[in-house]
Amino acid sequence: MKIKVTKEKCTGCKLCQQICTITHYNEINPKKAAIGIEAQFPEPGYFLPKVCVQCGKCEEACPVDAIHHEGDAYVIHKDECTNCGICVEACPFGVIFTHADLPTPIICDFCMKCTEVCNTGAIVVED
Amino acid sequence: MIIYLRSGGKLKDRLKPDVDQYTRRIEVEGDKPLRDILNEVGVPDSLVAFAFINGKLERLEYRPVDGDVITLQPPVSGG
Amino acid sequence: MDGFGGTTLRIDLATGNIRKTATDPALAREWMGARGFVSKILYDEVPRDADPLGPDNRFIVAPGVLTGSFSPVGSKIGFGCISPATNGHADSSMGGHLGPELKYAGYDLIVFKNIAPEPQYLYIDDDTVELRPAGHYWGMGSLDLEKRMKDDLGKDFQIATIGPSGENGIVFSCITHDFGRQAGRCGVGAVMGSKKIKAIAVRGSKGLKARDLPSLTKLTYDIIQRTKTHPNMAPWQKYGTAYFVGWSNERGCFPTRNFQQTYFEDWKGIDGEKLVEECLISDKACFGCWINCGKYSKAKVPGKPDKYVEGPEYETIALIGGSCAFKSIHEVAYANNLLDNVGMDTMSGGSTVAFAMECYQRGIITKDDLEGHELRWGNIDDFEHVIDMIVHRRGIGDALAHGTKGAAEKIGKGTIHFASQAKGMEFSGYDTRWYPAQLLSYCTCDIGAHHSKSWAITADIELGRDTIEGKAAVVIYLQHLRPLFDTWSCCRLFWGEIDVSPEEHVDAINYLTGWDATLEECFKMSEKIWNQNRCHYIERNGGPGRKFDIAPGRHLTEPVPDGPAEGKLVGSENFEKMLDDYYANRGWDVEGNPTREILELLGIGYAADNLEKVGFLGKPIEGGVPAVRGRKLKPMAM
Numbered sequence: 001m002k003i004k005v006t007k008e009k010c011t012g013c014k015l016c017q018q019i020c021t022i023t024h025y026n027e028i029n030p031k032k033a034a035i036g037i038e039a040q041f042p043e044p045g046y047f048l049p050k051v052c053v054q055c056g057k058c059e060e061a062c063p064v065d066a067i068h069h070e071g072d073a074y075v076i077h078k079d080e081c082t083n084c085g086i087c088v089e090a091c092p093f094g095v096i097f098t099h100a101d102l103p104t105p106i107i108c109d110f111c112m113k114c115t116e117v118c119n120t121g122a123i124v125v126e127d
Numbered sequence: 128m129i130i131y132l133r134s135g136g137k138l139k140d141r142l143k144p145d146v147d148q149y150t151r152r153i154e155v156e157g158d159k160p161l162r163d164i165l166n167e168v169g170v171p172d173s174l175v176a177f178a179f180i181n182g183k184l185e186r187l188e189y190r191p192v193d194g195d196v197i198t199l200q201p202p203v204s205g206g
Numbered sequence: 207m208d209g210f211g212g213t214t215l216r217i218d219l220a221t222g223n224i225r226k227t228a229t230d231p232a233l234a235r236e237w238m239g240a241r242g243f244v245s246k247i248l249y250d251e252v253p254r255d256a257d258p259l260g261p262d263n264r265f266i267v268a269p270g271v272l273t274g275s276f277s278p279v280g281s282k283i284g285f286g287c288i289s290p291a292t293n294g295h296a297d298s299s300m301g302g303h304l305g306p307e308l309k310y311a312g313y314d315l316i317v318f319k320n321i322a323p324e325p326q327y328l329y330i331d332d333d334t335v336e337l338r339p340a341g342h343y344w345g346m347g348s349l350d351l352e353k354r355m356k357d358d359l360g361k362d363f364q365i366a367t368i369g370p371s372g373e374n375g376i377v378f379s380c381i382t383h384d385f386g387r388q389a390g391r392c393g394v395g396a397v398m399g400s401k402k403i404k405a406i407a408v409r410g411s412k413g414l415k416a417r418d419l420p421s422l423t424k425l426t427y428d429i430i431q432r433t434k435t436h437p438n439m440a441p442w443q444k445y446g447t448a449y450f451v452g453w454s455n456e457r458g459c460f461p462t463r464n465f466q467q468t469y470f471e472d473w474k475g476i477d478g479e480k481l482v483e484e485c486l487i488s489d490k491a492c493f494g495c496w497i498n499c500g501k502y503s504k505a506k507v508p509g510k511p512d513k514y515v516e517g518p519e520y521e522t523i524a525l526i527g528g529s530c531a532f533k534s535i536h537e538v539a540y541a542n543n544l545l546d547n548v549g550m551d552t553m554s555g556g557s558t559v560a561f562a563m564e565c566y567q568r569g570i571i572t573k574d575d576l577e578g579h580e581l582r583w584g585n586i587d588d589f590e591h592v593i594d595m596i597v598h599r600r601g602i603g604d605a606l607a608h609g610t611k612g613a614a615e616k617i618g619k620g621t622i623h624f625a626s627q628a629k630g631m632e633f634s635g636y637d638t639r640w641y642p643a644q645l646l647s648y649c650t651c652d653i654g655a656h657h658s659k660s661w662a663i664t665a666d667i668e669l670g671r672d673t674i675e676g677k678a679a680v681v682i683y684l685q686h687l688r689p690l691f692d693t694w695s696c697c698r699l700f701w702g703e704i705d706v707s708p709e710e711h712v713d714a715i716n717y718l719t720g721w722d723a724t725l726e727e728c729f730k731m732s733e734k735i736w737n738q739n740r741c742h743y744i745e746r747n748g749g750p751g752r753k754f755d756i757a758p759g760r761h762l763t764e765p766v767p768d769g770p771a772e773g774k775l776v777g778s779e780n781f782e783k784m785l786d787d788y789y790a791n792r793g794w795d796v797e798g799n800p801t802r803e804i805l806e807l808l809g810i811g812y813a814a815d816n817l818e819k820v821g822f823l824g825k826p827i828e829g830g831v832p833a834v835r836g837r838k839l840k841p842m843a844m
Contacts, residue, residue: 011491011498014303015430018276018494021413022423028276029310029413039361041385042353042514045487045502099411117430119496120443120489133437135705137840149437173667176453179441184449184479198437202453202664 001072001110003051004126010047012037016114016123023113032099034108035123049123052095052108061090066104073110078103128155128193132168138201141170155191162187165199176202207231208417209271209718211312211410215335217328219401220261220320224335229314235721238731239270240695241297243315244286245735248295249742249813251319258290258393259375259400260321267308267316267406270695274306274414274493276426277714278700281305281492284692285389287397291377291554291609292630292654294743296392299692301492302384304408307364311410322402329359330408340404345370347547348382351405359407366406369549371597372399376607378554378632382546386500386516387492390551392631392653417720425713429706430496436704439497443489446499447520448478454524458771459636459644459663461529463567463583464560465626465760468637469769476527480535481518490516497699505539507586513543518552521657524635525556530563531583541589548597554609557632559592561610561625562602570619575602623759628655629743638757639766640774641666643677646784649755650681652739658692660684665839674780676837678788683836686732693732733835734808737792737800741813744799749822751798752789757781793831795824804831 017033025032036050058074059067066080067087076087081104088096088105097106115125133149134142144151155164165172165187178185179198191197207229216225237246244266256262265287272280283305289296308316311332325340343351348369355365365383372379372395379395380388389395416422433439441449454460455473462470474480481501491498505513518526518538526545527538545555565571566581573580577600579591595603605616610625610632626633631654638645643662648655665680687708691698694715700706712725744751765775789796793804801824802814817823 008488011489011495011500013491013495013498014493015496019423019427022276022419025413026419027413027415028274028419029411030306031310031411032413041502042349045490045504045514047488047490101411117427117496119430119434119439120498135437136703149435173457174664176450177441179444182440182444184441184445186452198441200438200441200449202450 001112002054002126003110003112003115004124005049005051006122007046007048009120010037010049010122011120012039012047015117015119016049019113019117023111032097032102032106034095034097034106035114036095036097050093050095051123052110053093055092057090057092058087058096058107061086074107075109076104076107081105128191129153130155130191130193130195130197132197132199134170134199134201136201138170138174138199142168142199158190160187161185161189161191161197164191170199174201176200207234208415208720209275210234211309211314211412213312213314215313215316217316217318217337218320219318219322219326219337219403222337224337226335234271234314236731238693239273239314240268240282240284240299241286241689241692242270242731242735243268244284244297245295245738247317248286248288249738252288254746256288258288258293258397261319263288263397263400265318265397265401265403269305269309269314270693271715271719272694272696272711274309275416275714275718276423276494277696277718278426278429278706278711279492279494279697280695281494281697282692282695283308283389284695285381285394285398287392287394288746289392289631289653290375290396291393293746294629294652294654295739296394296653297692298389298391298394299695300381300383300387300389301495301697302364302387303493304364304366304383304406305695306493307408307410309410309414310412311408312412318401318403321400325402325404327405327407328403330406330410332409332411343404344373348549349385349543349547352382352385355405355407360409363407363409365408367549368395368399368404369547371549372396373404374597374599374607375400376550376596377609377612378551378558379549380551382549385514386490386502386546388546388551390553391656395549416718418717422714422717425710425717429710433496433704433706438703442497442499442703445478445482446501448481448501448518448523450520451477451523454636456770457667458640458766458769458774459638461524461626461633461635461637463531464529464557464564464624465633465637466564466624467768468639468766468771470528470531472533473528475533476523476535476538485535485539487514492697495697497704499699503539505536505543507534507536507540510540510586513540515539515543515546518542521635522552522556525553525560525632528635529556529560530589532586533584537584537586540586544590544593548593550593550597553634554632555593557626558596558606558610558613559589561613561621562592562606564624565617565621570617570621571602577601626758626760628757629754631655636663637766637771638761639776640671640771642671642674642776642780642784643669643681645757645761645776645781646677646681646788647684649757650788651685652736652743659689661688668839671774674776674784678784679791679837680839681788682791683838685736686729686836689735690728690732693735730808734810737805737808738810738813740800741805741810741817744822745816745820749797749799749820751794751822752785755785755798790827791832792835793827795827797824799824801825801827801831803827807831
């Protein structure tokens with residue numbers, strides 16, 4: 001499963017980020033979301049939603065073998081991860097995130113909750 | 128011909144939807160402007176800001192064609 | 207404290223002292239945020255003789271209870287002060303992302319007092335709070351500065367700025383954020399400028415805890431799913447507020463040439479359809495919003511550089527487009543960008559230029575006053591030049607910098623007759639000569655003429671535009687309900703346009719905070735705020751209150767000359783009758799002064815004591831105050 005992005009439809013509302021952190025961390029905090037939104041203002045005037053495309057570069061880069069593709073997504077294993085940040089640097093799409101309160105980087109697990117609240121079709125489930 | 132009128136809010140109380148919670152099916156005889164159709168079905172045209180048909184804004188002079196799904200839009204409360 | 211950041215900032219700009227205290231849970235529970243906080247703090251702290259642009263005024267930044275939460279829709283932040291335009295309570299709100307960011311950094315309220323010795327900006331990065339020098343930013347345009355600060359600090363900062371207009375104390379200066387969201391009204395930008403605060407930059411990573419997050423999430427998630435198919439959704443998403451231009455013209459309430467007319471013959475050139483066809487780049491939403499009424503656009507005016515702007519929205523189109531008679535949406539969008547960047551409210555700014563254009567039309571202002579330029583209807587060069595004169599307070603621009611009322615007092619020659627304002631703040635984009643409830647709404651509004659506190663155009667249509675009976679009670683209901691959204695600090699459009707009920711908002715508040723609030727209680731709080739602001743106004747400006755609830759001359763004596771409302775006029779006699787009715791329905795005396803009985807009933811007996819001291823406590827009403835104040839009417843659009 002993947003998420004299809006149509007950047008022209010993104011309005012930058014952050015509903016996706018809210019539902020993401022409610023689902024995963026039981027709090028409302030867009031800064032912990034596994035989906036990014038880059039605001040390109042004042043020019044050219046678009047938002048760019050950034051989602052994991054499952055390219056696997058993070059798995060290749062991880063020095064302690066803490067990242068594996070399991071089920072629908074790449075998973076960072078807490079026990080092995082040293083939070084060194086190499087995967088964050090290695091991600092070509094800038095979609096591995098960090099937050100000071102969390103012991104590991106944040107990566108999308110493709111729960112698809114974000115696509116359920118997006119009202120413009122900017123992010124939809126790609127079959 | 129058959130057209131479908133849709134509305135929410137308080138306009139809905141006048142429209143009396145029968146297809147789903149927002150939509151009413153209406154049989155129209157002859158070619159006439161939407162304004163006349165609204166008055167016939169008891170929706171005051173003074174409260175309809177415009178009609179939204181196939182993704183386009185139309186005034187109430189619009190003459191519906193068979194199968195039109197017409198969303199009636201009440202006025203907004205400013206920016 | 208669930209649902210809140212937990213910390214209040216008190217900043218003394220004279221000393222640079224920043225004091226952090228825990229947000230008072232009792233204050234939060236009683237006043238709920240934004241407009242409520244502003245009303246209480248201004249009432250308690252600002253000396254009654256304080257100059258709005260002087261050190262004793264407060265400048266307040268206040269998100270509210272719903273800000274930053276997963277709810278319909280906590281995008282807003284309030285700004286408050288004593289207004290330099292009205293000399294009374296001012297609260298002005300904006301959407302975007304600043305309010306949520308501030309709460310995620312942990313702050314519920316910021317109160318500035320005194321004046322900084324040098325230009326500064328407030329820097330907040332979670333626990334780090336600093337006043338930093340802003341001399342190198344001083345003089346920059348609002349939009350230019352936001353871009354610059356994003357480059358300097360990081361794109362993940364949310365930033366609010368003022369432009370040169372706010373620096374120079376123009377009484378209708380706004381605060382800008384997110385490249386096109388404004389706290390536009392009441393001159394909050396002028397007060398921020400008077401304190402020498404050029405910007406506020408915030409980054410917050412702490413998030414928000416809710417008492418019952420599963421219930422809050424289910425409530426809002428279900429509302430999102432339910433409203434996706436609401437018939438109003440698709441047109442709203444496509445046009446935002448701009449589509450309303452046609453309707454407003456067809457019903458004879460579109461301000462045209464400074465409210466000389468109420469129908470603009472060229473409205474099709476500045477309608478929402480034109481905006482979407484010719485200018486639209488993308489849809490832009492505030493935080494957490496799934497309606498996305500913001501239209502990000504590009505203005506192309508021959509001979510001028512292309513300009514990016516969020517909007518223009520209805521109010522801007524009405525008061526710049528119609529009132530200054532621009533025929534092209536590109537010109538309106540260009541003017542919108544111009545005012546956004548200098549940091550002026552497009553509503554009062556547009557209206558003030560329109561007022562000056564009428565002065566020019568009548569030969570009261572001439573080329574000699576305009577540095578050799580003209581000031582013709584619908585001329586963008588003339589418009590641009592007079593704005594520059596106002597921003598830099600040159601010549602006649604210095605008079606116009608006071609808004610239409612202040613300018614009329616300086617210019618004289620009977621121009622006050624066509625200054626469309628109440629208490630010093632310009633009308634919103636609706637003419638009232640066929641709309642008595644709207645006229646009453648403007649003239650009794652606690653912040654000056656503004657539709658956000660009561661928009662009664664459709665109530666007038668529903669109850670009859672030639673009728674005055676029963677209008678006052680409906681206006682009172684709207685004046686209690688609509689400001690509630692400003693107090694909860696959420697967008698009212700979810701209630702107004704897609705049938706999200708006020709009760710659902712109260713449910714969201716309770717799930718978020720663990721409170722046991724009821725809608726009835728919230729209405730009482732809203733009425734309390736309204737009455738407190740009224741008392742504050744009278745304590746500052748003298749009385750009786752009725753003296754200030756006056757309509758502009760044109761709107762009482764000049765029938766509409768043409769268009770759908772031709773010949774219509776509410777007239778003085780009807781207006782005074784509505785006022786009598788309004789005061790009686792509010793539990794105020796016939797002079798418009800609140801009575802001890804109503805103030806004590808609302809829990810603000812202290813305001814009665816203060817009114818008594820200044821000699822304007824209302825005389826007791828025979829039979830007591832009405833048990834129910836205001837009549838519930840959900841006008842068609844709402």
